[in-house]
Amino acid sequence: MSVTAAMVKELRDKTGAGMMDCKKALAETNGDIEAAIDWLRAKGIAKADKKSGRTAAEGLIGIASAGTKAVVVEINSETDFVARNDAFQDLVRGVAAVALNTDGTVAGIGAASYPATSTTVGEAVTAAVATIGENLTLRRAALLSVEDGVVATYVHNAVADGLGKLGVLVALSSTGNKEALTAIGRQVAMHIAATNPLAIRSSEVDPAVAERERNVFIEQSRASGKPDNIIEKMVDGRMRKFFEEVALLSQAFVINPDLTVEAAVKAAEKEVGAPIEITGMARLLVGEGVEKEETDFAAEVAAVAKG
Structure with a gap:
C-alpha cells in the first residue's frame, strides 16, 4: 500500500x-x-x-579521558530532579565514553554507535526521553588531544565520577613527567572553572568581543569631557586591563594570586622536568546560554487538576 x-x-x-x-x-x-x-x-x-518543544536547561556534564585525549559533553534535561536519576547518569556516562572515540562534534557523537545496543547515540537519547519522561538533548561537546602531554580534567561539584554541572578540559603539551603535569593541569582546570577566561592568550580573544569592549570604553571616556588624545590613552589602558582579565595566561592564578597562570605553569616546569605549553581549553556549564521558560507553577497545578 x-x-x-x-x-x-x-x-x-x-x-x-x-x-x-x-x-x-x-x-x-x-x-x-x-x-x-x-x-x-x-x-x-x-x-x-x-x-521536544519543552525547554531542556538542566542536566549534566559528562567527562571521559584517556591520557592524551579527553572529551566533555552536555546532555540537558527539563528538571534538576532527572539529573539525579541513575538511568540519566548512566546515559551521560555512556555518551561521554562513546564521544571519546569520535571527532568530538555533536553530529559525530550522535551518529556513533551506542554500546550494547543496535542504535546510535542520538537514537539512545531519543529512547531515553520515553523512559525517563522528559525532553533530553545532547547539546554541546568538546574534545581536546595532545601528541605528547596530558589533557587534564575537572568536574565542579561532581554528583558522581566524571559527572557534574560544570566540566573543564585543559590540554598541556610537554615531554615531562605526566603525573606532575596532570597535577598542574588540574589546578589550571580548576582556575578555568572559577574564572571562565575567553581565550588562552590575549591575542586569541575574539576581535568582535574586543571591539565591542573598546567602543564601550570610548563612550564612557568621552563622558569625562577630556580631549581625544587623552581619551585614546585612557581607552588603551582599559583595554590592556581587559585583556589581562579575560585571557587565561595573564589572569591572577586563583590558587596563588601572587602569580599569573603563565608564571605558575612556568614554575611547574621544574617539577615536570620539561617546558609546558597550554594548547587548548574547554569549559561547559549546564544550561549556559539557554533561555529558560518562565512558568506559572500554580497554573500548571490547576491545569493538571482539571485533567
Whole structure:
C-alpha cells in the first residue's frame, strides 16, 4: 500500500512525531494508522516528539579521558530532579565514553554507535526521553588531544565520577613527567572553572568581543569631557586591563594570586622536568546560554487538576 501525504499528516497530528518518522511508521505497518501509532509508541518516538518543544536547561556534564585525549559533553534535561536519576547518569556516562572515540562534534557523537545496543547515540537519547519522561538533548561537546602531554580534567561539584554541572578540559603539551603535569593541569582546570577566561592568550580573544569592549570604553571616556588624545590613552589602558582579565595566561592564578597562570605553569616546569605549553581549553556549564521558560507553577497545578 502506498503512503500518501494525507496519511502522514493524519498520523503526525495524532502523535506529534516528525514527518519522516510518520512516513516510516506507515510503511512498516502497511498504512494502518492505529498500528503506526503503536509502532511510534514502541520506538519511543511519539512520546519523545511531544516533549521536544519543552525547554531542556538542566542536566549534566559528562567527562571521559584517556591520557592524551579527553572529551566533555552536555546532555540537558527539563528538571534538576532527572539529573539525579541513575538511568540519566548512566546515559551521560555512556555518551561521554562513546564521544571519546569520535571527532568530538555533536553530529559525530550522535551518529556513533551506542554500546550494547543496535542504535546510535542520538537514537539512545531519543529512547531515553520515553523512559525517563522528559525532553533530553545532547547539546554541546568538546574534545581536546595532545601528541605528547596530558589533557587534564575537572568536574565542579561532581554528583558522581566524571559527572557534574560544570566540566573543564585543559590540554598541556610537554615531554615531562605526566603525573606532575596532570597535577598542574588540574589546578589550571580548576582556575578555568572559577574564572571562565575567553581565550588562552590575549591575542586569541575574539576581535568582535574586543571591539565591542573598546567602543564601550570610548563612550564612557568621552563622558569625562577630556580631549581625544587623552581619551585614546585612557581607552588603551582599559583595554590592556581587559585583556589581562579575560585571557587565561595573564589572569591572577586563583590558587596563588601572587602569580599569573603563565608564571605558575612556568614554575611547574621544574617539577615536570620539561617546558609546558597550554594548547587548548574547554569549559561547559549546564544550561549556559539557554533561555529558560518562565512558568506559572500554580497554573500548571490547576491545569493538571482539571485533567
